[in-house]
Amino acid sequence: MPVSSTTVTRRTLLMLLAGALTLLAIVAMSGWLAESTRRYSQAVARMTEIRVVAGNLLSQLQDAEIGQRGYLLTGDRHYLQPYENARNAVGGTVARLRRVNEGEAGTAGVVDRIGSLAVAKLEELEQTIALSEAGRKDEALAIVRTDRGMRLMDEARRSLADLIGQADAQLDAQVTAMGEQASLSRWVATLGTLFILLVVGGAVGIVLRYTRELVQAQRAIQILNGTLEQRVSERTVDLQRANDEIQRFAYIVSHDLRAPLVNVMGFTSEFQEGLASVRAHLDRQPAEQDDAVASEAKRAMAEDLPEAIGFIRASTTKMDRLINAILTLSRQGRRTLTPEPVSMQELLENTVASVRHQASELRCAIDVASPLPSLVSDRLALEQIFGNLIDNAVKYLDPVRPGRISVRGRADGNGLVFEVADNGRGIAPQDRERIFELFRRAGVQDRPGEGIGLAHVRALVRRLQGDVTVDSTPGQGSVFRITLPKILTLSPETPAHEA
Known part of the structure; x- marks a missing residue:
């Protein structure tokens, strides 16, 4: 049953509404995820800083003790250098520890205890050093033998371990x-993208079905052209109206669906910036202090979240390419052909020159036979046809051998034949017609593309009253x-923009 323009418009609007609602949901979810990531980033940074500062304080106290012991044993003031450095740094480290724990009631008591222990330890060290410098070394050693300094150091270690343990617990929770957020993000992106692709697929199906019906109507006009000229004129008006409807449909798809995509990509960038901040804080943690929790955090930053972001970006990019393809094909059918004398020798050499650098990097030689016959046709269409064919030949070279592409042409009766030959991968027999269909590709899908180029080539060649075929051997x-x-002759009664 034919599809009316009203039905097409209604179905299109319903699909657009469903797609827009889905994109809005993805945008809202992306905003929430970005804000959550920012909060988690701040929390992880603070927990990481607590661990680093606590480790630094313990190291400074140990350095001070080592310097004291060395001096007491040898009497050489050079051994006091670690003690002096540590004594000057401990105060600042304790202050920094208080600052990063500010607002945390659960750790305030532990931090105060650590500060008191650090002061007491330094006082004990300073007392023994002062006695030794005054020549009362025996008294200094007597203080050391009381084990008070060792008890202070042990208590400081335990308190710092408690603080680090609490920080690790919070880090594990973050x-x-x-x-969980990364998993939720993947599910949202997957389900949203699948639904949007279904919407785009339905839109493409409507366009293809509507286009087939237009082609059938055009053939009917040609059959009745001899006797029903008036009806042909009326049908031509209907077809023009239908083509205008397709143009409006293509504009709606390309404009209204692309606008929400920009929002999705923008929020994805914010999410990625937050991820970079978290990763930077984790990377500043000394490698020797890594534990299972920190390692898991780094793995999540390096693998899980980038994978989720990459999936969102890839899906939105693919959808944008599909929308652009629909718009390109719909516009091409309305472009007016302009026949003019065209030197195929010059046109093909210019086309090859534009890809020669890329081909040379792939160890591929491109030869253009000379002389090539000239013709009268539409220059822009010819440039697009041969540009697509040569670009495809370069794209699908076989990496196991140096590439070779040959472009040649000859006269054949009342027409001309041009050939683009390559020694690339080849095409399986069952795919030789399939590759000219819209959004259909053959072979291993390891090259970028949406299956539009060869469909575009066949459409252009047929508009130029010609044909395109392929002979191929896999490998x-x-x-x-x-x-x-x-x-190229355009009949007066045939519109120049007829597809």
């Missing part, structure tokens, strides 16, 4: 929450053969 190469009239 990492667990971030992992040996392909030959794309284009037949064109020597002179």
Whole structure:
């Protein structure tokens, strides 16, 4: 049953509404995830700083004790250098520890205890050193033998371990929450993208079905052209109206769906910036202090979250390419052809020159036969046809051998035949017609593309009243053969923009 323009518009609007609601949900979720990531980033940074400062304080107290012991044993003041450095730094380290724990009632008592122990330890060290300097070394050693300094050091170690343990517990909770958010982000992106792709697929289906019906209507006009000229004129008006409807549809798809995509990509960038901040804080943690929790956090920063962000970016980019493809194909059918004398020798040499640098990097030689026949046709369409074919030949080279691409042409009766031959991967027999269909590709999908180029080539060649075919052997190469009239003539009664 034919699809009316009203039905197409209604279905299109319903699909757009569903797609827009889905994108808005993804945008809202992305904003929430970005804010949550910022909070987690701050918490992880603070916990990491607590661990680092606590470790630094313990190291400074140990350095001070080592300097004191060395001096008491040898009497050489050079051994006091670690003590002096540590004594000057401990106060600042304790102050920094208080600052990073500010507002945490659960750790305030532990921090106060650590500060008192640090002061007491330094006083004990300073007392023994002063006695030794005054020549009362025996009294200094007697103080050391009381084990008071050892008890102070042990208490400081335990208190610092308690503080680090509490920080690790909070860090573990933050990492667990971030992992849950990463999983939620993947599910939201996956489900949202699948739904949007379904919407785009439905839109493409409507366009293709509507286009097929337009083609059938055009054929009916041609059959009735001899006797029903008036009806042909009326049908032509209907077809023009239908083509205008497709143009409006393509504009709606390309404009209204692309706008929410920009928001998704913007929030994804904010999410990625937050991820970079978290990763930077984790990377500043000394490697020797890494534990299972810190390692898991670093793995999540390096693998899980970048994977989720990459999935969102890849999905939105693919959707943008699909929308652009629909718009390109719909516009191409309305462009007015302008026949003019075209030197194929010059046109093909210029086309090859634009890809020669890329080909040389891939160890590929491109040869253009001379002389090539000239013709009267639409220059822009010819540039697009051969540009796509040569670009495809370079893209699908076989990496196991040096590439070779040949472009040649000859006269054949009332027409011309041009060939683009390569020694690339080749195309399986069952795929030789499939590759000219819209959004269809053949072979291993390891090159970028949406299956538009060859469909565009066939559409352009047919508009130029020609045809395109391919001969290929898998593993040996392909030959794309284009037949064109020597002179493109547009009949007065046929619109120049007819597809």
